[in-house]
Amino acid sequence: MLFNTLLILHITAGFTALVTAFVAIFSKLINVAHQWHLYSGRIYFWAMFVIFVTSIPMSILHPNLFLFLISIFSFYYALTGWRLAKNRRGTPQLIDWTTASIMSFTSIVMILYGSYMLISHTNGIILLVFGVLGSSSGYRDFKRLRAGGVRGQARIAEHLSGMMGATIATITAFLNNNVTFHPEVVVWLGPTLVISPLIVWWNRQLRQGRRVKGAETPVLQS
Template sequence: MQLLLIIHILAGTVALMSAALAVSSAKGKKFHVLSGRTYFWSMVSIFLTAIPMSVVSSNTFLFLIAIFSFYLAFAGMRFARNRNGVPSIIDWLAIGLMVFSGISMWLLAAVYFVSKNPQYITLLVFGFIAVTLGYTDFKSYKNKTAIGKQRISRHLTNMMGGTIAVITAVLVTNVNIEPVWIWWILPTITIVPVIVWWNHRVLNN
């Protein structure tokens, strides 16, 4: 488990750095693509280490967060590569898993609420995001609108969402403050308006 944790931390560091490089570089250029790929494979490593660690520790909360975070990077990568907007089976499966994780978060939130665990707030927020993004991606594929600017918008939204997940992980690991749910949702509250603004620029320029 110690080895998994080390790989997990290293992957998180690389993901954070490569995300920053991808965001700050010219879109569509080689450096942006390389940074994005590095970010994606770092997120894969995070996912592949988080799942067994959460299972061994019987931590359902982190198990669901791992699925949620990985979907964002996966969907972002798929929208970047899939220029014709035609989904494959793996896209539908991923969307289904994302929505499932969101609903599961709500169910776990109910359990946490009854047991007076304040993390139910985090689960409610992330569950809403998971279901909303999953449904939005579903509509994009179903209506065949995931092309052109809309495709770029979906790519941007999911990749930035994954970046929020990495930033959140860094904060909750290194900052100890009560109530703990504040640091879980603060990056989301702070960065989502930027994503909305950025999407507006993409779709209207």
């Protein structure tokens, strides 16, 4: 009964996150009233939060370390992107150090468990790839925090990277649950391979001061 209730909440939050992610992205790209981006981004974050808090007990009730690690990995990007939107001054706070620490530790577990999984299942490749991405992001976070945080266009670019990283996770989850394709690794890693170059390009545009349809990212009130 508990698992089914959590599953319903999880699926509802997943659908909400998928819809609001696209609203947030396209409202920014077509430069409509910025409130659309603000409100949809806020709903998206809290939907990702619900996904995270439901997936943890679900992965314990039906033991699944793979999904447990993926849940932490996915929410990390949403939380990082949200924090960069809220913290306009860029001053590092305890939650930022904690988030970077948890992701760094989780990425190590992902790499180790992914290597073990390769003995019997190709899904180990998924954890290895995500583990490497997570460790790289964690390292970049620590580097940014030790430097005193980021501001201006760099903050907006980092916000974009975090939220788009979370969006990739949202799209991946949707495809994994609704598309049957073998090998499974294609569905798991496809969105990352397709969308990551866009994130890199958009990030560079922002860092170089080239505003991409909507310059500022206002503070996201909780």
